[in-house]
Amino acid sequence: MLQNIDWLSLQEKFLSWLSVNVLTLGFTAQFILITFGFISAFFLTRTAKPKLNDVINKLSIPYKVTEVLYSLLKILFPLVTMVFIFIGTKILGPAGFGLPINFATAVSKLLLAWIFIRLVAQFIEQRFARNIVAFTVLGLVALSIFGVLDQTMTTLDAIGFNIGDIRFSALSVTKGIFGIFILMYAALFLANMTDKRLAGVRSLNPSSRVLIGKIARVFLVVMALLIGITSAGIDLSVFAVFSGAVGLGVGFGLQKVISNLFSGMLLLMDQSIKPGDIIEMDGTFGWVNHMGARYTELVTRDNKSYLVPNEEFITQQVVNWSHGNTLVRIETTFGVHYDTDPHLIKKIAVEAAAKPDRVVDSPAPVCHLVEFGDSSINFVLRYWIKDAEKGVMNTRGDVMLALWDILKENDVQIPYPHREVFVHKV
Numbered sequence: 001m002l003q004n005i006d007w008l009s010l011q012e013k014f015l016s017w018l019s020v021n022v023l024t025l026g027f028t029a030q031f032i033l034i035t036f037g038f039i040s041a042f043f044l045t046r047t048a049k050p051k052l053n054d055v056i057n058k059l060s061i062p063y064k065v066t067e068v069l070y071s072l073l074k075i076l077f078p079l080v081t082m083v084f085i086f087i088g089t090k091i092l093g094p095a096g097f098g099l100p101i102n103f104a105t106a107v108s109k110l111l112l113a114w115i116f117i118r119l120v121a122q123f124i125e126q127r128f129a130r131n132i133v134a135f136t137v138l139g140l141v142a143l144s145i146f147g148v149l150d151q152t153m154t155t156l157d158a159i160g161f162n163i164g165d166i167r168f169s170a171l172s173v174t175k176g177i178f179g180i181f182i183l184m185y186a187a188l189f190l191a192n193m194t195d196k197r198l199a200g201v202r203s204l205n206p207s208s209r210v211l212i213g214k215i216a217r218v219f220l221v222v223m224a225l226l227i228g229i230t231s232a233g234i235d236l237s238v239f240a241v242f243s244g245a246v247g248l249g250v251g252f253g254l255q256k257v258i259s260n261l262f263s264g265m266l267l268l269m270d271q272s273i274k275p276g277d278i279i280e281m282d283g284t285f286g287w288v289n290h291m292g293a294r295y296t297e298l299v300t301r302d303n304k305s306y307l308v309p310n311e312e313f314i315t316q317q318v319v320n321w322s323h324g325n326t327l328v329r330i331e332t333t334f335g336v337h338y339d340t341d342p343h344l345i346k347k348i349a350v351e352a353a354a355k356p357d358r359v360v361d362s363p364a365p366v367c368h369l370v371e372f373g374d375s376s377i378n379f380v381l382r383y384w385i386k387d388a389e390k391g392v393m394n395t396r397g398d399v400m401l402a403l404w405d406i407l408k409e410n411d412v413q414i415p416y417p418h419r420e421v422f423v424h425k426v
């Protein structure tokens with residue numbers, strides 16, 4: 001607890017360190033040197049960066065190399081600053097004015113560590129995770145360089161409280177949070193790598209690849225949490241009763257989320273819907289682009305993405321144009337004048353339906369007389385396609401244009417309503 005810390009002793013040590021190391025001529029000279037180095041590097045890099053950017057843009061090099069060069073530009077400022085400070089220490093040091101240079105040397109080491117950390121952190125794709133790791137490691141390196149790492153660890157360990165036989169300190173909590181963060185990022189990274197590897201396994205169908213990827217992701221995340229909590233020194237048995245109560249409350253509060261999660265699992269297991277299928281639902285026609293834990297993404301012909309909860313695919317009626325046989329039948333209705341021979345219409349309508357490339361030969365198109373209407377003889381023309389993912393309306397339009405052309409060639413009239421206006425003189 002805080003009462004275990006001897007604050008008076010820490011204050012005396014700090015004042016003693018301040019008078020010996022800070023309030024001196026040597027430290028003042030080093031402070032001026034460091035300030036000069038930062039200011040000079042700032043103006044120099046501010047002038048040089050745009051020119052270097054133009055040079056990189058003009059280079060005919062691969063994209064990956066370009067990204068590496070842009071990453072190197074980000075460390076230009078600390079690199080130039082380190083060079084200025086290094087030259088200054090040679091002037092102020094024993095070979096020059098003979099002044100102490102321990103603080104300037106520590107700052108140079110810190111800048112060198114920052115450059116190395118930023119270079120290594122470029123391999124972390126997510127910007128937030130990259131910054132968290134970089135600043136955390138830099139903080140530890142800074143404490144180590146200035147020789148206060150052990151004292152900081154001791155102070156953080158002294159700040160804490162007890163719950164039963166378990167003691168929580170600022171140090172253990174910090175280690176636990178950082179450990180869980182690293183393990184969670186590693187778990188998600190491995191899950192993404194697993195998804196990419198599964199995408200190349202052609203022996204598995206799309207739904208099986210997605211299902212295996214989801215199970216692997218859930219398993220890795222749960223294992224990361226368990227390992228992170230136990231590595232922080234927390235006994236999981238303490239949370240047995242508490243987690244049961246919380247789980248019950250979360251179950252009621254997140255029942256829709258859990259329902260969507262298990263609905264997605266069921267869809268993948270029974271393979272009723274899988275990535276790449278053509279779906280029609282509530283008047284929305286689109287392709288299954290992605291099946292997530294909570295929703296399924298449908299992309300329509302006009303490139304709109306509809307995020308449909310997985311539960312709706314279980315509880316509502318869904319038309320899957322790709323399920324089972326890929327053949328799809330399309331109907332086009334039309335009417336002709338009563339003076340026309342219906343046998344001729346059936347023949348030429350079938351010929352018109354066979355003209356578009358996407359209409360298959362087997363089953364062959366058929367035309368049926370369905371009604372003697374008020375002003376026309378009505379027919380239905382039926383034909384089949386096997387690539388509904390390329391659209392249905394465009395094929396129907398092609399068939400109607402071919403039908404229009406062939407009716408005109410045979411002088412067949414399409415009736416339309418006429419209106420007569422009679423004017424009576426009063």
